[in-house]
Amino acid sequence: MTEHAHSHGHGHSHGVSPDADRRWLRAALLLLTAYMAVEVVIGVLAQSLALISDAAHMLTDAVSIVLALIAMRLAARPARGGYTYGLKRAEILSAQANGITLLLLSVWLAYEAVQRLISPPAVTGGLVLITALSGIVVNLICTWLLSRANRSSLNVEGAYQHILTDLFGFVATAISGLIVLTTGFTRADAIASLVVVALMLRAGTGLVRESGRIFMEAAPAGLDPDALGERLVSQDEVVEVHDLHIWQITSGQPALSAHILVAPGGDCHKVRRNLQELLSGGYGITHATLQVDHLGEQGSAGDVLTLGPGPGHAAADGSERPGSEHCEDTHGPVHRQEPRRP
Known part of the structure; x- marks a missing residue:
């Protein structure tokens, strides 16, 4: 569920x-x-x-x-x-x-x-x-x-x-x-x-x-959103990160929002806590809004890892991916966990 x-x-x-x-x-x-x-x-x-x-x-x-x-x-x-x-x-x-x-x-x-x-x-x-x-x-x-x-x-x-x-x-x-x-x-x-x-x-x-x-809602100087997205998606049980937005409310007050997809059966609440600790401790971002969902459980494991944000949307590496039930109109790059080879 x-x-x-x-x-x-x-x-x-x-x-x-x-x-x-x-x-x-x-x-x-x-x-x-x-x-x-x-x-x-x-x-x-x-x-x-x-x-x-x-x-x-x-x-x-x-x-x-x-x-x-x-x-x-x-x-x-x-x-x-x-x-x-x-x-x-x-x-x-x-x-x-x-x-x-x-x-x-x-x-x-x-x-x-x-x-x-x-x-x-x-x-x-x-x-x-x-x-x-x-x-x-x-x-x-x-x-x-x-x-x-x-x-x-x-x-x-x-x-x-x-x-x-x-x-x-x-x-x-x-x-x-x-x-x-x-x-x-x-x-x-x-x-x-x-x-x-x-x-x-x-x-x-x-x-x-x-x-x-x-x-212009740009990310704080010195913070690379793509590198941060890759860091987030590399965490345990995280499969995909999209709709990642980083901006500053005012000086010294960075804010972040993102949609996180977790592997089926993963603990969404634990993932959210871990990601917020990473953002706060590693990047000084204490104002973070994260939507954490399970990725659809249908299909094989390989299919789960390659589900995309919607037709015609590019992944972080520039390639186009198949559609997904999640966020058919994503904004910005999509960061995915690469399928693990046996």
Whole structure:
């Protein structure tokens, strides 16, 4: 008789960032906002695009932290109504917004920097150098504050990347201020801005790519679904694994669902427990939904092992298999236990 076992892994790591994370982020936000106001005034007085671009970047730093704080509050709300996962992906929206902001700002700064390379204005090198050096100190403190928060969250990582690229930008600005002060080479200011642009492009691209993977329901980076499927089907009494889906609810919260077919007479409940232990211990996947059924008992042993998901569906090795009573419309590759030779 065919058995059905539907299970959900327990002990899910659905915890939101603790209050400590919010405290670190708020402290960095206050420090950044205060310094940014000072830098804008000095940048205008010194006619330094590098300083103004740093200040503009600090504005996006502040916005990124505000977004992170809002997203944390939204993600902490319990699941209700149509939002069965709650609002946990608000943090991923925040990370994507941070990445897009970095990319847009880098385009504007690149344009301004090229204009200044063509026609460089007079830059007060000494003022730029002093301001940039103090900016390095401020950003080092902010970087340390955010490093204390939970960086496994893509949301916090987005804010952290903003601060880190700003720190490198201040280093480049300080060097340009020293060059202008000692040599009078005013184009160094625009070149420093281009260095900041390159850093912003790199950080922004990474954030957009990683948040995009989560929105597109891709498997977590570094986890190969095909290899995992083969590992599952190699376990005792497992004959076939299909409808295997692996995705991330939000940062650090992978989820998995699959249909498992067990050899006739096998213990479905034992198989389910073993597979969940494997997923939790070996892959860190504690949110797993497994449907475990017996494979049809009719036919010879050889027939049982070669039953497929339905006409026209390919197995994991690319070959086409005969139909089966189970899941005539499977999604994705099918992983099968190879028939054991006597």
